[in-house]
Amino acid sequence: MASIELRQVSKIYPGSAAGVKDIDLSVADGEFVIFLGPSGCGKSTLLRSIAGLESITAGDILINGEIVNHVAPRDRNIAVVFQSYALYPHMNVWQNMAFGLRMRGSPAEEIDAKVKEAAELLGLTPLMQRRPSALSGGQRQRVALGRAIVRDPQAFLLDEPLSNLDAQLRAEMRLELVRLHRKLGRTTIHVTHDQVEAMTMGDRIFIMKDGRLIQQGPPLEVYANPADTFVAGFLASPPMNLVSGRLVEVGDGLAFRTDGAMLPIPAAFRAAYAAWAGKPVIFGLRSEDFHAAPNGDSSAPLTLQVEAVEALGPENILIGRLAGAPTQVSARLSRHYSAQPGESVTLYADLTPMHLFTPEDGKAIPRPRAAPALLRRHA
Amino acid sequence: MRHFGLHAGLWLAVALILLPPLWVLRTSLVPESMAYSTDVFPAFSLENYQSLFGQKRFGTFYLNSIIVALGSVIIALPFAAAMGYAFARFQTGGRFGRFLVLSLQMLPPVALVLPAFAILRSMELTQSLTGLTIVYAALNIPFLAWILMGFFEGIPVDLEWAAMTDGTTAWGAFWRIVLPVSLPGLAAAGVLGFILSWNEFLFALVLTGSKTATIPVALASLQTSNGIQIGKVSAGVVLAILPLIIASRFIQRFIVQGLTFGSVK
Known part of the structure; x- marks a missing residue:
């Protein structure tokens, strides 16, 4: 079992913009936990450094409170699952x-027992002799996981382990990884650029x-309180x-004004x-906060000129522009509501979860924090 | 009809390439006196081969060639592997280092023969197989390192990382993972080095004596003041290329295997 802590960690590659700068974090x-970011953001570098x-x-870099900067990988007792799986091609499973x-x-009987146990856990038993x-x-993917599990390491580092799988398999493995973590209880860092994995798998991102x-x-x-426009855009x-x-x-209130819309700011945020x-x-509102009908006090009507409709089955995503405005807006509506491209429709924006960002650096302007959606429903 | 034209053309091309070696084979199997005859196969005789292995001591030269070629590869391969790996994984020496290795191949061999002779003489290794083996190994190292570098670059570094987190040292990862995975590459490089040493003439001519000559030197010595003994030369050529034909079959298999072996993703 292990806690992992990074203090002011930087990795600079000479003559290259890649690398990481001044990372402070503790797991x-x-x-x-999930390291989330676009490719080239340094998340894999950070993982390899750990x-x-x-x-x-x-x-x-501290593992269990001890600085391990100069400890060899084999002495850190950490298992890594690579995106390429990195299975040894000349060995069987x-x-x-x-x-x-x-x-x-380890003694031979112990090795055999542990390998069998892990193979059982991952359903690999019939494949043991295969290359x-x-x-x-x-x-x-399962063998790579098994290779990590067998060693009973202090922590698992997973470097985009699901990105080479097709969509259905990825969904299955997502659940399986979470189940494994619950069963083994080991510290796990999962690197991904997939926001679904980020939202569903980790305790923290x-x-x-x-x-x-x-x-x-x-x-x-x-998700409810993005720190800046990048996070707001990336996580959904x-x-x-x-x-x-x-x-x-x-009057005595505030409103956000843009071409084609005037949206009153909820009273709670005025101060x-x-x-x-x-x-x-910069005004930010998620696509699911648009509704076909007024929804509470902080609903504001606006007109959307529909340019495209993505019918996904469970829901319809309307993509268009506010009357005459240049910015594209997408609204996620139920499958029962649709429109034709070229049509103008009136939608109601629920402004309770809205955000404002500064135009200079895209940072969120502080306001009373929105409760996560799930918690609000339970309340 | 169009197919017929195409096939005729192909057969012509095949004949252009195959006829000369086939004619050499034919000449080696007819008596010396009929070697220049225009008949396709005037008479069958093994006298050329008998003469080569008897009076011309070709057996000894054959053995010499095998010892020198095999020995030079066995010495060169570990050094070349280490060098190629350093270039591929650690960028040792950077681009300049790589260029340096390649530039050795651009040097005309004649420029190296006399210095090599001088060095071997000071070590009293001229006219010996040991001396020639060492020189061949030295000539092979940069070439094999270059080939192996390409092969090592094709092995994902993830494999070594996995091994290192699994409990090996960097050296252990090289020894237990990289080397076994690159066996086809090592074999291909080894066969290429063998062919190079086997065919080498200039160094062998200068650095060996009458007892330690290799096949190419022995072949050249069949050109006497009495003229070229074409029957024996042909038989010698057939004998000389026989191991190479076998080796080429191997190298082909290994290279193909090398391409499909490492597929990790």
């Missing part, structure tokens, strides 16, 4: 899974961009609608946003 013992496969330029234990000099080249993608840690927190918490599909405009005073009155801001 509690037994926690399942595993000891890359030396860091500055800072400290049994040998692949037993390799780590054999390197550690990796004779396995399907999903089976290779760490969002990275350009080698920096942008935001961390429980998935729904981050379709991404949060971001519209440029200006905050104006209307927080007061200082921005008269200034340009």
